[in-house]
Amino acid sequence: MKIATWNINGIKARLAVAPAWLKEAEPDIAVFQEIKSIDENFPREVFEELGYEVHTHGQKGFNGVAILSKVPLEDVERGLPGDPSDEQARFISALAPLGDRMIRIACLYLPNGNPVDTEKFPYKLAWMERLIDWAKEKLETEEDFILAGDYNVIAQPIDCYDPAVWEGDALCRPESRDAFYRLCNLGLTDALRATSDEQVFTFWDYQAGAWPKNNGIRIDHLMMSPGITDSLLECQVDKHVRAWEKPSDHVPIWIKLKS
DNA sequence: ATGGCCGGCGCAGCCGGA
Numbered sequence: 001m002k003i004a005t006w007n008i009n010g011i012k013a014r015l016a017v018a019p020a021w022l023k024e025a026e027p028d029i030a031v032f033q034e035i036k037s038i039d040e041n042f043p044r045e046v047f048e049e050l051g052y053e054v055h056t057h058g059q060k061g062f063n064g065v066a067i068l069s070k071v072p073l074e075d076v077e078r079g080l081p082g083d084p085s086d087e088q089a090r091f092i093s094a095l096a097p098l099g100d101r102m103i104r105i106a107c108l109y110l111p112n113g114n115p116v117d118t119e120k121f122p123y124k125l126a127w128m129e130r131l132i133d134w135a136k137e138k139l140e141t142e143e144d145f146i147l148a149g150d151y152n153v154i155a156q157p158i159d160c161y162d163p164a165v166w167e168g169d170a171l172c173r174p175e176s177r178d179a180f181y182r183l184c185n186l187g188l189t190d191a192l193r194a195t196s197d198e199q200v201f202t203f204w205d206y207q208a209g210a211w212p213k214n215n216g217i218r219i220d221h222l223m224m225s226p227g228i229t230d231s232l233l234e235c236q237v238d239k240h241v242r243a244w245e246k247p248s249d250h251v252p253i254w255i256k257l258k259s
Numbered sequence: 260a261t262g263g264c265c266g267g268c269g270c271a272g273c274c275g276g277a
Contacts, residue, residue, distance in 0.1 A: 036266065062275065112275085203277075206276095207262090208262070217277080
């Protein structure tokens with residue numbers, strides 16, 4: 001079972017690159033962030049023709065998440081619980097078969113949080129508390145899960161080309177890292193770090209020649225609940241996709257699980 | 260040497276992103 005996450009930065013702008021990558025990588029399940037589309041306008045036929053069922057949680061202009069799957073999904077849930085007044089579309093999940101059991105695949109687009117002196121930063125931190133509560137609830141009910149997506153958190157200095165440049169940024173503020181570590185410390189495993197000590201990036205800004213200079217950061221993560229960790233075979237980042245024509249500023253990251 | 264972008268919306272230029 002191959003499961004991938006990718007912030008595609010606009011589905012309509014990625015109608016060449018996204019199918020091309022799916023044909024090459026052939027994930028069983030792919031979750032997308034920043035589809036920047038309402039559900040009605042998502043070009044689902046493009047992906048259905050490739051053998052995927054498509055579930056979206058969209059929003060006009062910004063945000064929006066989607067799950068594509070070649071295996072039949074059940075119990076699709078849209079939105080992150082904990083704040084009925086939150087209208088931003090940043091979370092979708094569904095049950096998928098892994099061997100003889102069902103696990104929950106969750107797709108998240110965690111708020112950026114900049115600038116930190118605006119309401120955006122407390123919104124990010126509150127959203128992270130809701131995410132921690134979601135994970136706690138799933139752990140208590142023993143529903144295994146993979147939390148995949150754009151976390152907008154630089155967890156450690158190695159995950160950033162120049163930590164000094166990012167000092168004070170919402171992506172590595174102590175409050176953001178603290179919440180991320182508290183999520184991890186529930187017992188989750190960072191799939192990339194479980195398989196590699198190398199410096200690996202998943203995002204390179206469009207600006208300032210970030211890609212040719214390799215000024216990247218690692219903010220796209222696949223976090224696994226304890227019951228899944230033993231099934232992990234491999235975790236890779238498809239860095240080459242960033243060099244394709246009309247790329248997203250993020251690249252796909254994926255795992256392979258036993259059965 | 261410095262600074263450098265892109266997508267959506269909607270048809271100009273602004274907002275949002277990281």
